[in-house]
Amino acid sequence: MSTHFTIVHRSATDFLDAAYPALHAREREANTILPYALKARSDEGNGARVVGDASVRAWWAKYSPSRSSVQTPPRFWITCWSKTSQGPVLDFALSCTEGPLGTYPLFFFSTRDDRDITTPYLSPRLSQLACQLKDCAPPQRAFSIFGPEQVIREFVAHWSALTGFIPMPNEYYAAHLSFCTRETLTPPAKPLPSGHIMRLAQDRDAQRAAILCGEFASDSPFPLDSIRSLAHARDMIRKQQLWVYECYVPTGEREIATIVAVTRNTEESATITKVYTSPSWRGNGCAERLVRHVTDHLLHMGGKTSVALYVAYPEENMAANVVYHRVGFVGLCGNSHPRVSRWLEVGFAGTDNGHW
Template sequence: MSSLPTPDLLSASVFYHPSLFPHSVWSALEKDPRSSNIIYATAAKIAKADASLEPCNLWAVCKIAGQDSEVIFILSCTRGPIGDYPIFIYTPLSRAVLTDDFLYLPMLSMVRALQAHVPPERVFSVFALDAVADKFAATWTAETGVRLADQPTYYHAKLLCCTKATIGNIVHEENTSVQIRRARAADVSALARLCHGFASTSEPFVLSEQQALYEASMLIHNGETWIYAIPGRQAGHEVEITCMVAVTRTTETVSAITKVFTAPNWRGHGHAQHLVHFVCASLLQEKESIVLYVAHNNHAAEKVYRRVGFADHSSSRDDLLADSWKELGFDREVAQLGHW
């Protein structure tokens, strides 16, 4: 698609449950399951749970009407285990067509659909491709009067992907005292400390100690976390957990690493690299690819991920230059901060 959408052909529909999605929505998500992972995995999880309609969840779908009725944007406004998620927006379109002029009408239609169903304080941030996030934020401010936060860029990152073809051949040290495994119930306190530490580096999405303990409990219960553990150096502690990797978004073909954190006193020992590689190698036995976002300014982490085998998501040079993702936050005197 390259021509500008016109008002008479553009439509935005709102759904309160993924079971109500038409086939065209699922097809759009499956067109690029790596880029759509945030929305796709959450929708698939809710659909699989067969939960009742939740007023806190909704999806706005923007279509170009016509013979094939093409889905061009999907927006999600959903809630996670700790709080409301940001507004997430996915598009199956090439990054090259996402000009300011092209985006005007689709963003306006989705902003108005969202505005009709949720109060302005619910929209505390938006995460999408740079151009999409910028246009949504400008449109939301114009339509609601809610301005961006004083320091609006909460997160600015690139999407990386690891597959069987790219994963590196990292040799894990033969040390029988080292444990690389899924976290267990007995690990909850140590894991909570790592969750708390990770959140403390993710302003403004910090967690209290109680919230971190709840998050750790949920991650263990769902089997979504792996840990790197060494023999404990303190009396009464059999192991010391030095690093964690969480994988909380999964679809049929793609899993997403959503949290990697090493205890400050154990950095520089290669624990994260070994743990991330182990998790990827394990998941790639069933999945086609593993994805993660890494901040543009987090060069140390990106170096580790690329050693493991992560590469840029897009193979197209035009898309690669534009495949940058941004989270913009809104005025926190109005918006009620959630968590992701």
């Protein structure tokens, strides 16, 4: 007798009705799924997102004309549940969604930390999830998968065996999910230099911010051209999700040295999703000051209990680890923390890249 089962949720409302308590209990770990689901539910409530049969068929036909009658929409969620004497308990959630720049990677959420997961627990559940996903979406849609490291490694093995799609030889991203609270946030060591300003980005900043957004994405698997970079910057500015560190140079002109984006927010948690300093301003402490300023604002003015961010492993980016550690993000620079987990993104060859 099976000890678990999966459910496909074809609307954000249905998904959140089922999974919200478990997601809310671990908002930091749900930062790649919960904020998007909340936004999607709002769209559904406003009538802004209605996927008709024709749209679904067109989406499927792009990849597999013979299967264009399948009625799973381009945006859906899959949950996996354990059967217990007290009722179903959520184990995993997987999202297949999209944003302003295109389709997102497949995102995983787990209700357990990696250290509490065993292969006998993982393997049958992720095998069933992989089969369910294959029935819901063309395999080409899974251009990358991101989530807790142990879960992703196990799922990638099942997915590759099931579909024949081979993971890219180099992992796209390996990072710690760190966080900062009011208790761990550190005060600035020095006052802000004269002529330096930290503030929310405004419409007039869009062109310069777009350049930095493009530079940030240039060495990732998901580069942005100038048109999409500008659209991305304008979207974040409109939503008040982008902060800038502005400096005045001797000529009297102003320059944006650093940007910080905070694009995934829930009731209690915010996630910094982009930190980038122009090469000409590096080594001046701009990123540390702006990250601390934004984190302080979110914790005290924004009412968040924690601010999260993903930090590439030290061997990949020691400078970023040092900056965030100085601000007060925990579990970095050799300091372990029980709630700081390892996350992994794996891409697949022969798929259609989206963006996030």
